[in-house]
Amino acid sequence: MRVAGAAFAALLSLTSTAAAQEDLSLRVLDFAELDGWSDDRHDEALDVFTRSCDLIDGPEWPGLCELASRNPQARTFFELFFRPVLIEDGRDPLFTGYFEPEIDGARTRTHRFRVPVYSLPSGGTSLTRSEISQGALAGRGLEIAWVDDPTELFFLQVQGSGRIRLTNGQTIRIGYAGHNGHPYRSLGEALIARGTYEPHQVSADVIKNWVRRNPVEGQAxxxxxxxxxxxxxxxxxxxxxxxxxxxxRSITPMRSIAVDPSFVPLGAPVWIEKAGADPIHRLMIAQDTGSAIKGAQRADVFYGTGDKAGKQAGRIRDPGRVIVLLPIQIAYALQERAAG
Structure with missing residues (x-):
């Protein structure tokens, strides 16, 4: 699977009509303009980069991937062959975090574990969450496992992957297989709209606890x-x-991010400058996407696995700056196209 050709085509299309898009801007920076660049562990980023470099489409990448595989001095490699490119589209920068949940479950249904984790039906389905929760898929042999908390399953679905700890001590790894085609709606925003909570009070833990206290209203x-x-x-x-x-490919805590591939090619190195209470200035690799990750300055940082990572990720909603590193010839070609 090669993933970046369409992204480059989209970037070229965007920059070719930049004059008609008042909010779109593109600027090639110097590495000296990246706050904290010299302090990062570039070797860690290079290691992650090489794990998915072979999937990046385009004639500029195979040679770079070959050089990266020879274990070069990491900072020198990035500075010699890439240029930082700041792409802005008028939307406010936003960093969030995500993680891989771990929840308890069983291979068979029990009194405790009664909530099914489904595989994708053959041919897909347009059934809504409500219809599925009422048993519309029951009896079709689609159950991967059973868990004890519908809210934990909901948030596992939001993250898109997870681990299910079985009662026999084994663990099942599961990943995204598809969805029903219906839009995602925020539970937190729904509770705020109802006046149940103020915006600053809402978190994943608050939502989970409210659903557990109010099982009927919680299912609704x-x-x-x-x-x-x-x-x-x-x-x-x-x-x-x-x-x-x-x-x-497998993603790496604090080195992998989810991006909007319309602006950032998957597999590309990305320098992030996340502000907030826990600032992050480091080189990441764009190895993931998400339905809520839209815009040139939008990024979702992967924090890792388990409850600790989940608590860290859940606190993140910060401004900052996303700067993609592109091969030199691509960077300057995009700049010229945007200027023209």
Whole structure:
């Protein structure tokens, strides 16, 4: 699977009509303009880059991938062959975080574990979350496992991958397989609209606890979002590796990000400057996407696996700056196209 050719075509299309798009701007920067560049562990980023470099389409990349595989001095490699490109589209920059949940479950239904985790039906489905939660898919042999909390399953679906800890001590790795085609609606925004909470009070834990305290109204709240995600089991994915991202490769905590591939080619290095209480200035690799990740200055940072990573990721909603590193010839070609 090669993933970046369409992204470059989209970038060229965007920049070729930049004069008609008042909000779109593109500027090639110097590495000296990247705040904290010299302090980063570029070797860590290079290692992650090489794991998916072979999937980046375009004639400029195979040679770079070959050089990267020879274990060069990492900072020198990036500075010699890339240029930082700042692309802005008029939307406010926004950083969020995501993680890989771990929840309890069983292979068979029990009194405790009664919520099914479904694989994708053959041919797909347009059933809503409400219809599925009422049993519309029951009896079709689609159950991967059963879990004990519909809210935990909901947030696992939001993240798109996870681990299910079985009662026998084993763990199932699952990844995104598809969805029902319906839009995602925020549970937090629904609770705010109802006056249940103020915006600053809402978090994943607050939503989970409210649903548990109000099981009937809680199920109705979950069904407020008609979107439903299906999973596939990943039996060959080692426990030591991160979940599978959009490039069908394992992603890495604090080095992988989800981006909008309309602006950032998947597989490309990306320098981020995230502000907020826990600032991050480091080189990441764009290895994932997300339905809520839209815009040139939008990024979702992968924090890792489990509850600790989830709490860290859940606190992140910060401004900052996203700067994609592109091969020199692509960077200057895009700049010239934008200027023209």
């Amino acid at each position: 709240l979950l069904d407020h979002s008609p979107s439903y995600v299906f999973f596939r089991e990943l039996p060959n994915l080692a426990m030591s590796l991160g979940p599978i991202g959009a490039m069908n």
